[in-house]
Amino acid sequence: MLSKIEAKLLIVDDLPENLLALEGLIRGDDRQVYQASSADEALSLLLQHEFALAILDVQMPGMNGFELAELMRGTEKTKHIPIVFVSAAGRELNYAFKGYESGAVDFLHKPLDIKAVTSKVTVFVELYRQRQAIKQQVQALEKSRQEQDTLLAELRATQEELQLAVRMRDDFMSIVSHEVRTPLNGLMLETQLRKLHLDKGNMAAFTPEKLRAMSERDERQINSLTRLIEDMLDVSRIRTGKLSILPTAVDLAELVARVVENFESQLSAAGCSISLDVQPVTGYWDAFRLEQVVANLLTNALRYGARQPVEISVERQGEQACLRVRDHGIGISSTDQERIFQQFERVASTSVRQGLGLGLFITRQIVAAHQGHIQVYSELGQGACFEVSLPLSPS
The missing domain is CATH 3.40.50.2300 (Response regulator)
Structure with a gap:
């Protein structure tokens, strides 16, 4: 040297x-x-x-x-x-x-x-x-020390990310096991009850009206399981960049009305009413994915709306379509308003702990895939309004 x-x-x-x-x-x-x-x-x-x-x-x-x-x-x-x-x-x-x-x-x-x-x-x-x-x-020793400090910081950050991933995995598995068990338990109880009636020869329990009620309950439980599975599959598609968007000409007002009609049983169970204020707005979107967006926002409103009326509106604003879903429930704090759009996150200031915490995450990704954006306006105890803006002809 x-x-x-x-x-x-x-x-x-x-x-x-x-x-x-x-x-x-x-x-x-x-x-x-x-x-x-x-x-x-x-x-x-x-x-x-x-x-x-x-x-x-x-x-x-x-x-x-x-x-x-x-x-x-x-x-x-x-x-x-x-x-x-x-x-x-x-x-x-x-x-x-x-x-x-x-x-x-x-x-x-x-x-x-x-x-x-x-x-x-x-x-x-x-x-x-x-x-x-x-x-x-x-100087070489100082440079080596700085590199070691940088490497140590990176290792610590990686360790924290891994620990967070492990916690998220554990939380996810806990949530999934609970959410899957709920509809499965309902199906299991229905099956055992019917078997008990059959064993006792109680055919009066299988009148057309009662069979219809049984079928509707079964359908709700199966739909819950299907929705959970689809949410997990969509998260996997989002992570791998395989969330498909197939745009066709769609009237957003008709789509919203169709989703609301399909929610009649959930609305009845939640004791909630819906008011629609929709204007015909036609754009080029993926109808199936937008149905997911509306269904997720409506499910969220029913879940946290405290059995109060829900208001849905659709209007055109220039070259954008605007969808709003407003509830009058518990509201969302300012600190939670960004967090709720992340994976496995749900409103923390309530005892309502249903779902995987994926609905709003998937919703934001679908809206972003259409080159739109979603915002929430809310205060604690004042309900929440989710607003989705979509370009009429995304490239």
Whole structure:
């Protein structure tokens, strides 16, 4: 590593012949020598380069070597550069003492001792190269530490994501087991009850009216199971980018009316009424997927609407169709309004804990696939209004 570090040397003297002679003594393959014939020229070079050693002539016109050394010691960039003074003055002038006071590390008298000059310069060059090597090692260690910190942060983030995924999986399995068990338990009880009647020969329990009621209950339980399975399949399609959208000409008002008609039994069970204010709006959408959107929003309104009336409206706004589903139930807090569109999330401020928490997540994805957007406007205790905007002709 040391052999690859080049040292820069600065020599300052007002006589060109002295500069040439001194450079001839100290030049080498592992170093680069810069010459300055004045203190001003030297200062310019000092600000441009990082020097391993500065050799200054004491007696120069204008600013002398001692004054240049004082400036170097007062500047952050140059205060650590070793300084060696050179002077032709006699020893009796005590220049050496003044030089050391100015921060010099050595003082040489002319005529120069060739061996002394070359050996001392070599020592300073080697010291500089060792300092640079240590500096590079420290920088490499710091870079390695930063990389390790970054890697550790990434590992921690990954660990948190994995822990979240595990919690979501556990929550999902818990919710699924509960939601699937509910319709299955209903079917199981109906089956056991019918078997009990058959075993006792109680054929009066199977009149046409009672069989119709049994069939309707069975249909509701089967539809619940089918809806759960379809929701899980849709989440899988969304994750893999395989949620298909097949647009055809659709009248949104007719579609909403059809979905509401299919919800008659749920509306009766929930003790809830619906008012429709729909205008014919035709656009190019996937009818099956939009039925899912309306059904999910209507299910949500019945679930959290506190048996209050639900209002559904459809209107055209420019080149957009606007669908609104409003309930007058428990409402949604501002902190929950974004969270409810995530997977397996449900309103936290209520004891109502039905469904997988996938309906609004799937709804948002379907709306986004039609290049539309969905918003919710709500306050706690003031009900909620879900507004869906769809371009009439999404590309």
